[in-house]
Amino acid sequence: MPITIHEVAKRLNLSITTISRALDGYSDVAEDTRQLVIRTAREMGYTPNRAARQLRRKKSETIGFILPAITQRIAKPFFMEFIAGLGDELTVHGYDLLVANATTEQNERDLYQRWVDSRKVDGLILNRVSINDWRIRFLGEQNIPFATLERSSDEVEYPSIQVDGSEGYLQLTSHLREMGFKQLGFIGGPEELVNHANRLAWIKQAADRVGLAFDPAHTLSADLTSTGGYLAAKKTLTSPHPPDAILCIDDETAFGALHAAHEQGLVIGQQVGIAGFDGTPESLHTEPSLTTLDIPVYDIAKELVLMVVKTLAGEALTEPHKKIIPALLVRESTGNQRKVK
Amino acid sequence: MPITIHEVAKRLNLSITTISRALDGYSDVAEDTRQLVIRTAREMGYTPNRAARQLRRKKSETIGFILPAITQRIAKPFFMEFIAGLGDELTVHGYDLLVANATTEQNERDLYQRWVDSRKVDGLILNRVSINDWRIRFLGEQNIPFATLERSSDEVEYPSIQVDGSEGYLQLTSHLREMGFKQLGFIGGPEELVNHANRLAWIKQAADRVGLAFDPAHTLSADLTSTGGYLAAKKTLTSPHPPDAILCIDDETAFGALHAAHEQGLVIGQQVGIAGFDGTPESLHTEPSLTTLDIPVYDIAKELVLMVVKTLAGEALTEPHKKIIPALLVRESTGNQRKVK
């Protein structure tokens, strides 16, 4: 049986009120008493019962994150870094992280509903935002704080972090042109994703500015997995007039694209260029190493937590809509530093 | 403000007792009343307050999982599958998943202590078990249910799943011998890990049985990351008498090893063989594709959850110590189906 506040009170012949207030740092308890209380509580191994505290304070000190519904089993390095960032930052602030894995959209809705209604979480973090995202509208109505990576176009006010890759793709496409690539292709994800729309738009814009061809027919939708990337790349590479530079919505997709290119017997970096997005640690160890636009996933997650925690504390956010500029990492998959095989 | 049980009671002119018992399926409420209660509760959007329920029931309906302390930022596909499995199965049983990310061992201890003391979780799931694991001794003392992937040698009774790779490594080594490889090497993880000790022992045993050389000097400790695998493989491949077949403790490590072998200009699958462990989806898309021992990570996670949930429900486990036999996936990295470049 865990120690309760009552037992600490009895031991010291004080009231539970005093114990509680001493530990919470109220000014109406003598400094000596406070020290005594703190010491004894620690000695006795007292830890406040979370349920009781939550019930009384009407706070759960917990932030929720729901892994988006996916058809296939995911295994994304991205998410691990993301979760690590969330967890670390939350721990700093004394919050816990509740995670669920949505299987279907219905299931996902239920989860959100349940967490919000039962007050299991004080706030939420979202990613994989869609252009029109019911989650954002739903949470907006419930007025429960949340922060997102990427913004939907719903008319709801909430803090978010947005990646601005327009400059990055400009750099990438000029690099590709210098390397002699002519025809761009894009392997995206589900089209309703903000990430898909944004990256596609940036690439179009960059292709225009730099003077590379980008045939709309060379835009494919995959599913953000390496297998999805593999299938899409295979399809596009075996088409009549394939692109010679394939930009992927993320590294995971690019891993599959590399596979497909190898399979076609192409010399990657020379006959075909391939690039990813995210800058995951794995992208350094592929064969050949993957050119990618690097974003600080871990730090983004921490920042999102900070946004929610501050909102919960009633603080105003100095910068509720942060921008992140990805850094271009030029590696071998687009022709940099020819291998010395 | 969320709806409480009181409001449902008032609406129906019943006592809160009856509402509570109706919803919980007790037999001392008339069937008609129960239906009415259930319907009205749903209509009004009533969801029980978790904190209140937990306080009264002394159960949190939450299972905890702490990402092991790591020095580097992890990005392991393994963990995502694992977490997905945990989450899915927990949802089925009405439990939630609390996740934390330990940064240091001290921090990890604090987390366990806090969760247990404050009754934040009813049970826990552990992996990356060490040969002597303080977490297992600690949780054993607290008698809070938990289940683990791999067993420590601590004298504590708890349900677990163990991978038995002896047969798998026998198959793998005979395959390697057939392919003409002579000298085995092993890139493991931290030596205190059960996984490291087991896999090393299996490989030794298999090498003996099959008649392949395995020089103890060819055993290295990496850190279960691709970069760690890269560095270790580079070291061993540039040593005076390098092994020509490198078995890695997991796929992630093997990714790095592939990189190192490419860098040395070796033809993988011919001049050097490389194998992983886990069978992650990514292992199919490396260049060349990775031979690996496949374990059903997702299902293992689900089974672990089941073990804990059943224990919490007071059910006896029919099989508290399950064994998993990995399946050998022979791919190109050990010479199967030469590439048609």
Place this chain on the structure above:
DNA sequence: TACAATTACCAAAACGTTTTGGAAAGAACC
């Protein structure tokens, strides 16, 4: 010395459930 202000403490209420120990009303039995 009397009065006000400050300091240090506490009893009781509240948070929203579940559970305990009945109790009233009707049915069943003799």
Place this chain on the structure above:
DNA sequence: GGTTCTTTCCAAAACGTTTTGGTAATTGTA
């Protein structure tokens, strides 16, 4: 008609905190 079961309901206690609204004792002020 009186007893004993059943059935269906409920009032009150309990879970372990935090918070509210005090009170007594001490200090300061006139």
